[in-house]
Amino acid sequence: MHIQQVPPKKQLSRRGFIGRGTTATLSVAGLSVLSGGALAMASRKGAKEEPSTDAGLINTALSLEHEGIAAYQIAAESGVLNDAVLQVGILFQSHHKGHRDELIKAVRELGGTPVEAKAISEYAEALGADKLKSQADILQLAISLELGAANAYLGVIPSLSDHEFGHLFARLAADEAMHWTALKGAVGEALPKNALYFG
Amino acid sequence: MMLAILCAVLLVGAIAEDEQQNFESKVSPEIEGDAGRGESLYQRRCGACHSIDQNRIGPKHQNTFGSKAGAVEGFAYSKALKELDVVWNEVTLDEWLQNPSAMAPGTRMGFRLTDEQERADIIAYLRQVSEAAAAQVE
Numbered sequence: 001m002h003i004q005q006v007p008p009k010k011q012l013s014r015r016g017f018i019g020r021g022t023t024a025t026l027s028v029a030g031l032s033v034l035s036g037g038a039l040a041m042a043s044r045k046g047a048k049e050e051p052s053t054d055a056g057l058i059n060t061a062l063s064l065e066h067e068g069i070a071a072y073q074i075a076a077e078s079g080v081l082n083d084a085v086l087q088v089g090i091l092f093q094s095h096h097k098g099h100r101d102e103l104i105k106a107v108r109e110l111g112g113t114p115v116e117a118k119a120i121s122e123y124a125e126a127l128g129a130d131k132l133k134s135q136a137d138i139l140q141l142a143i144s145l146e147l148g149a150a151n152a153y154l155g156v157i158p159s160l161s162d163h164e165f166g167h168l169f170a171r172l173a174a175d176e177a178m179h180w181t182a183l184k185g186a187v188g189e190a191l192p193k194n195a196l197y198f199g
Numbered sequence: 200m201m202l203a204i205l206c207a208v209l210l211v212g213a214i215a216e217d218e219q220q221n222f223e224s225k226v227s228p229e230i231e232g233d234a235g236r237g238e239s240l241y242q243r244r245c246g247a248c249h250s251i252d253q254n255r256i257g258p259k260h261q262n263t264f265g266s267k268a269g270a271v272e273g274f275a276y277s278k279a280l281k282e283l284d285v286v287w288n289e290v291t292l293d294e295w296l297q298n299p300s301a302m303a304p305g306t307r308m309g310f311r312l313t314d315e316q317e318r319a320d321i322i323a324y325l326r327q328v329s330e331a332a333a334a335q336v337e
């Protein structure tokens with residue numbers, strides 16, 4: 001599922017920006033420490049020859065989405081979910097697949113190689129799936145993974161050099177917060193009293 | 200032009216020094232970590248990628264405190280972290296959590312924790328976990 005396609009025209013204009021960056025880099029090299037903008041430019045330039053550091057950070061987010069997709073798969077196949085919860089689980093899993101596809105595109109755009117998903121049995125072991133005996137257990141795991149994912153995305157944004165990917169991460173975090181909120185409602189738990197709960 | 204460059208270089212030098220001083224004061228020993236609070240914070244802030252006893256998106260943290268960076272067996276680290284010559288303790292973990300990419304450029308962990316108290320709590324928790332793991336081995 002592709003939520004957002006980057007229009008080809010925009011990709012072109014980005015290239016143009018890189019081209020101009022190359023000549024500007026020399027004269028501002030000494031100042032790059034002062035300016036995140038110059039740093040971002042340098043890393044975009046690098047994207048042509050080797051993957052930028054953004055590619056590594058986005059790949060880590062991709063690993064996270066692979067795990068999320070697997071977690072919902074394990075939940076769906078557990079046989080302990082009622083039909084309403086199962087339907088919601090399938091919907092959320094489809095969102096995570098949308099995230100995965102968007103992240104794969106971003107890694108490729110930066111010249112990196114997207115990480116692949118591991119075997120489902122590895123995720124089951126890492127997530128302690130054998131300890132999940134009931135729908136309530138599964139919902140609690142989902143709540144904690146969705147909260148962790150929202151916070152993870154928000155905490156990585158300051159490390160990304162390209163604001164466009166920062167925007168993507170914020171949108172991903174918003175989806176995870178939506179999942180978390182719905183799941184909290186499903187188990188009848190109150191929402192946080194304080195503002196700025198995520199991040 | 201030459202003068203401008205010279206000024207810029209001097210300026211950068213001055214700023215770098217300034218930042219270093221700031222950094223030292225940021226690792227203030229007055230901040231006491233609370234391992235109990237750290238445990239639930241760890242779930243919320245780090246739990247998407249890390250577990251204490253399982254390698255997931257990031258390496259497990261059972262023996263992190265007191266061990267060398269990049270040393271968990273079976274975890275595929277980036278080159279940056281494998282080559283990071285650091286032993287994890289209160290000071291190095293505090294630096295890492297403020298900005299991993301600054302400490303190990305090219306690392307795949309970009310998550311930053313800006314709240315000083317939260318960092319201290321999580322570090323206290325990691326220390327407790329590693330000490331408990333070491334005690335079990337003995």
